[in-house]
Amino acid sequence: MIKLSRMARFGGLMGIGWTLSTGLLTAQPAPTPGIPLTLNDLSAFKPAAAHWRVVGAVRADLNKPNTLIIDKGTGIVVAQPTPAKPGQPTDPKASLFTTFDHGDVDVELDYLLASKSNSGVYLQGRYEVQLFDSWDIRTPKTIDNGSIYERWDPKRGEGRYGYDGHPARQNASRAPGLWQHLKISFQAPRFNANGQKTQNARMVRVELNGVVIHEDVELTGPTRAAAFDDEKPTGPLMLQGDHGPVAFRNIRYVSYDKPRPELRDLKYAVYKGKYEKEPQYDKTAPESEGTSTILSSSVSRIPNEFLIRYTGTLRVSEPGEYRFNLGVPGGGGLLKINNQQLIGPGQWNGSGKATLPKGDLPFELMYTKFVDWTKPALGLTVAGPGIREYVISDQNGGDGEETDPIVVDAPTSTVLRSFMDMPGEKNAQGGTLRITHAVSVGSPDIVHYTYDLDKGALAQVWRGAFLDATPMWHDRGDGSSRPRGMVQRLGAPVLFLTQLASTQMAWPTDTTGSGFRPKGYALDASDLPTFRYQSFGASVDDKIRVLPEGQGVRREVTITNPASNLYARLASGMRISALENGLYVIDDQHYVRIDDLGGAKPTVRESNGRQELIVPVKGKVVYSILF
Template structure:
């Protein structure tokens, strides 16, 4: 049953929102995964072919299909095809039950896979932005194969992800797989099928409780067994891996409708986006602080962002579900709502500042009286434009998403030309790498910033490493700054 609990507030009218039960899980840390696969060299693997190597850094092209480069060093396992035969790689380590977490990077159009016990493939694929998912997409359990079946039905028993939280080509992603191996009695007879307990992609649960009755297509072994090596696919396309962490303890877990986060008198309350954007006011807790004047905006195609009305800042972006508002409504309530999905935390410093000197630090907060929030207006599609006054300048701030792949933010002056020393702060991270054609990778390839052709940002040292600033440019069409976030 759906309940109309929550309001979408706009300057002129309000709409009731339908609430549905969530199927997303928040990102789990790797604290319990104490074992690692060393990537100082290739000694952890059996007879690696020349397409596999160890590197210190890699770069996978965002635009050019199946293109990856590397630099010398340690810590990253890389598959780049050469002229010789390109083959899969197997670990010396063999496993039964396993809880595995690994970071990976793929270029545009690439294809790979992780075979549990060398038998059951979890698909790796560039599925960025795809709407209709299959068992061949990123994070899926690949299908079994039987050519004795009717034509068109050779492939069967694959499991598709229930939502797409894939990131753009060339960005680091994380997959966590919790797997229970098949069980055998003393005579060797199988008494329990293998099972994928859970697969989480970029912190979001995409598959749960999937029974594997037999190996998937392309298994390295015809039989099933209690133990087997990890196998990484190397013959389909470039891929890089780092931070292999695992445990051999996998707890029992079922999805039967009886699992409760709250007590028996409470039900989870979520805000869903259906058919039109949603603007939702609440507190939101982020690392180190509580945003007390947040407007969370859920756009179409499962893309959302958080806007701090006190700072004029886009402070987080995410793909997946929209909001878990249970803390607002259950028990005594504390006014807090949580993003549901794969979240990238940005920064909650003010978006605008007057920078008079090159070494002038960006302010952590706004001086009293310099900023005044004026609410927001909705366009015909329901997308808000936030309005505020900064140092006497009227600002329009609008963030849009056209295709589910990126957010485009435009900050424009409503009135006279902007002063020449007015800047917008676009990004901050450990590093900001220029990739050409206005594209920049931020914070070790966590996300991209795309600028229009010919726009030159200011990239300078900050407390966290680097920050990117854009001047509010004055043209005959007005004063503005625009950039896109891609992830």
């Protein structure tokens, strides 16, 4: 049974390169690269305890809690603390503090946790995004990975000490020993000239492993175990190092500490009529005109077929390159600054950039609306040197209509057929690869997968929410759905089984010569599918099941009458490393565990600049994907 629900809509301003709003969209500028922290040594940080060091490689043993295995080199900073004894005070140098202080900031980094480990990233040393081994968690709490940790006050009474914590929307975590990616967009608290706080700090947006887990969360004060009890306009970035082993790499940040441009002396004129190009203003009388303090489409009382022209001054305090996004549904827009045309007429959503000097610069904006089935809206965003993208109008603009997303939950075993796009994989025409016979299987254990019926291939697995079916069912639809959780894609789908005259032969990219014939799937008593097909004269049953505690999936492929020289490909990646107990790590993003190969020995081989984990087939192949 498919259960449909409605996704919550969240507003608020996003960091550079992130969507501004679910319903009203503007074109986005390219993400700002940010300033990297040098990790050749610890010079980017204040002096710290000896358990912090710089290394070249790190991994975790899934069977050994709080253990990281390191190797010499640079590029990774690691904490391997000794657990504190009960009642022992925390060493003030146990955590790592950057030498720079920040206010508004975007931070992006990779981190790796040992099994059962606990750490955190503290903005300004005060507000924590929790890092925790939450591999087996279904519903995150404030202690879990990616959550905003709670505040703490013993004066509140027994059972009420913790408050104002914010659990992650869903569990988007990877397994311990795998690198995870965190993006934080933070807004610092505001203070007046007397030092009194006028606005609380905010987590504008937090993204874990490609999944948005927080948007526009207000922080009323420092979270528990913060380095400072007070609040200030700035503070250092803090990496917690007194709770458990953790590693960090690829740390980058963008500070937003420059004054925003200001619109001044705005005047508007509204012209009635269907203007598909800019009129001669000196020969056309306006329907109405006046002054305004903000850009808005509401100055026109005409619902359709009108033109609004704004003129004024843009005061720029910080010279440099600025990027603008303009949204004007139902017609077209134009933007000129300092007598330069940045966005041309005729676009509902347009973007442009210009290098602007300091000073008061001439400003002109035009919005002409002539399509009657959209509502009027005018949105303009600005981003510049040291200035986070913000809305300088009364709304974001866009298409004037919100699409209420259609989502599919999986409270029980749920099977949905659709098209499935594979970002990062190309089709023959150079576009994004689309699986046309995809079957997505959802589980109440919040681990799901997509199977390609055309190839007998497991295409992707993911943890968290199940599917967004909006592209498939909204309006005319395009037949596709997309995962809503943390996705581990397994490469472009290819045949799981093929014949190889030698282990040096390339794995085929299509089914030519294989005799591949899909036979659909059969559901068991729990509505779990077993996929069936014929290939190279053999009959194949392919059964995929979620592992206990949602740690991944177990795949059992039974081959009846296997052909000679038949091989299975278990994994492909840029780097495959053998670990202990039949475990392999693939590109530091997921594990493959060998469960039963009927005595056959797997091989890691080089092929077309990549590596493949293959095994000769003797009748049954059983392995697990842990992620």
